Amino acid sequence: MQLKTVLLVFYVIQILFSLVMKYLSYQGDVSSELHDQILKYFTQEDIQKGIEYSRGGFFASILFDLLDFVIAGLFVFSPFAVRLEDALQKKTGNRFYITVLLFFLIYSMIQLIVSIPFQYYFGFVLEHQFGFSKMTFLDWMVYTGKSLGLGILGGSIGALGIAFLFKKFQKTWKFLVPIISLLFGLLLSILFPIVITPLFYEYQPIEEGSLKKKIVSLCESAKIQVENVYVINESKYSGHTNAYFTGWGEHRKIFLYDTLIQNHSEEEIISVLGHEIGHWTHNHQIIDIAISTLEIFLLCFAVSFLFQKAKSEGAIHLKEFYSPSSLPFLFLILSLFGSLTKPVWSTLSRFHETQADREALILTKDKKSFISTEIKLAKDNRSRLNPHPAEVIYSHSHPTTLERIRFAEKYEFLK
Numbered sequence: 189m190q191l192k193t194v195l196l197v198f199y200v201i202q203i204l205f206s207l208v209m210k211y212l213s214y215q216g217d218v219s220s221e222l223h224d225q226i227l228k229y230f231t232q233e234d235i236q237k238g239i240e241y242s243r244g245g246f247f248a249s250i251l252f253d254l255l256d257f258v259i260a261g262l263f264v265f266s267p268f269a270v271r272l273e274d275a276l277q278k279k280t281g282n283r284f285y286i287t288v289l290l291f292f293l294i295y296s297m298i299q300l301i302v303s304i305p306f307q308y309y310f311g312f313v314l315e316h317q318f319g320f321s322k323m324t325f326l327d328w329m330v331y332t333g334k335s336l337g338l339g340i341l342g343g344s345i346g347a348l349g350i351a352f353l354f355k356k357f358q359k360t361w362k363f364l365v366p367i368i369s370l371l372f373g374l375l376l377s378i379l380f381p382i383v384i385t386p387l388f389y390e391y392q393p394i395e396e397g398s399l400k401k402k403i404v405s406l407c408e409s410a411k412i413q414v415e416n417v418y419v420i421n422e423s424k425y426s427g428h429t430n431a432y433f434t435g436w437g438e439h440r441k442i443f444l445y446d447t448l449i450q451n452h453s454e455e456e457i458i459s460v461l462g463h464e465i466g467h468w469t470h471n472h473q474i475i476d477i478a479i480s481t482l483e484i485f486l487l488c489f490a491v492s493f494l495f496q497k498a499k500s501e502g503a504i505h506l507k508e509f510y511s512p513s514s515l516p517f518l519f520l521i522l523s524l525f526g527s528l529t530k531p532v533w534s535t536l537s538r539f540h541e542t543q544a545d546r547e548a549l550i551l552t553k554d555k556k557s558f559i560s561t562e563i564k565l566a567k568d569n570r571s572r573l574n575p576h577p578a579e580v581i582y583s584h585s586h587p588t589t590l591e592r593i594r595f596a597e598k599y600e601f602l603k
């Protein structure tokens with residue numbers, strides 16, 4: 189069978205699969221046994237609120253997926269991309285990097301024009317409807333403008349860098365891309381809190397007081413060094429709560445959303461931080477980076493092989509591997525590959541989350557706060573309490589709220 193046919197089949201299966209998953213996710217798990225278990229910790233109203241929030245924008249999200257599908261298909265399976273590149277080449281007098289840049293910008297613009305109304309609907313209209321967003325329209329415009337600007341700037345630099353590697357290192361790029369993306373990932377994890385976070389948020393060091401003392405003693409008992417603890421003004425944007433660690437070694441910083449501090453007791457905040465410390469002590473970030481570097485390495489070989497095969501068959505319109513018009517083909521392969529590896533990544537992530545939960549329990553020896561945190565977080569974020577098991581396996585990064593509560597209930601401390 190021709191590669192074009194195989195790709196077309198996978199491409200259609202991918203969209204059908206995503207529709208099936210959407211349907212299952214809409215349905216959720218309707219077993220009455222689960223329902224009774226949830227009612228031990230939550231009310232019927234909590235369940236209903238989670239269902240409503242997870243179902244919000246159901247048809248819009250299907251429409252968006254279909255549009256995305258059509259655009260990707262148009263670029264890969266029609267001569268459109270090659271014709272666009274030819275036209276740009278003529279306009280730029282065959283200047284390679286300017287052609288790459290213009291092609292990338294046009295490609296991004298087309299996707300942007302399609303996605304903006306959906307971003308507005310999901311990020312502004314629905315978030316307001318469910319009482320999360322506190323942004324004014326102007327706030328939303330500024331926030332979205334900044335993220336898009338940053339995305340286009342980063343994407344353009346990325347596209348030019350990739351084109352350069354593909355063209356200059358036609359034999360060795362398969363080794364260079366994983367190494368460079370590894371270094372880039374590490375650099376970004378250092379720069380993110382210093383450069384990117386301040387673009388979107390205001391934050392300041394946590395006030396002196398009993399919470400700070402508890403945080404310091406928690407870090408001491410976990411034997412991890414922390415440079416400072418910051419409070420981020422998420423409440424300006426939404427009611428969602430979160431806490432995370434960034435940086436490496438002694439430059440490690442803790443960021444707490446002010447929403448977390450407003451809605452939770454000090455013991456509950458300590459429980460959340462205990463979980464975050466668990467991610468560090470189990471080296472989850474390093475494991476993720478190592479696996480994704482290996483994945484990128486394998487992907488480079490797969491993409492290169494598939495490109496050569498498709499080009500030699502001639503059924504898909506392709507120029508050189510480094511030509512900008514090859515970009516949509518590469519994205520399609522990456523997206524197909526991503527659909528296949530997604531459940532593996534989600535399963536690994538759920539495993540890590542359970543490890544971090546265990547660490548939180550060991551560090552705090554406080555089941556009660558762990559469980560009350562889970563209950564509050566689920567209520568505050570309108571979590572779906574009865575998600576469909578297939579959806580959990582395929583795409584959830586965390587175990588369900590009920591699974592996490594039951595894990596804590598059953599956990600036995602070593603004497």
Ligand SMILES: [Zn+2]
Nearest residue numbers: 463467541544
């Ligand atoms: Zn976690």
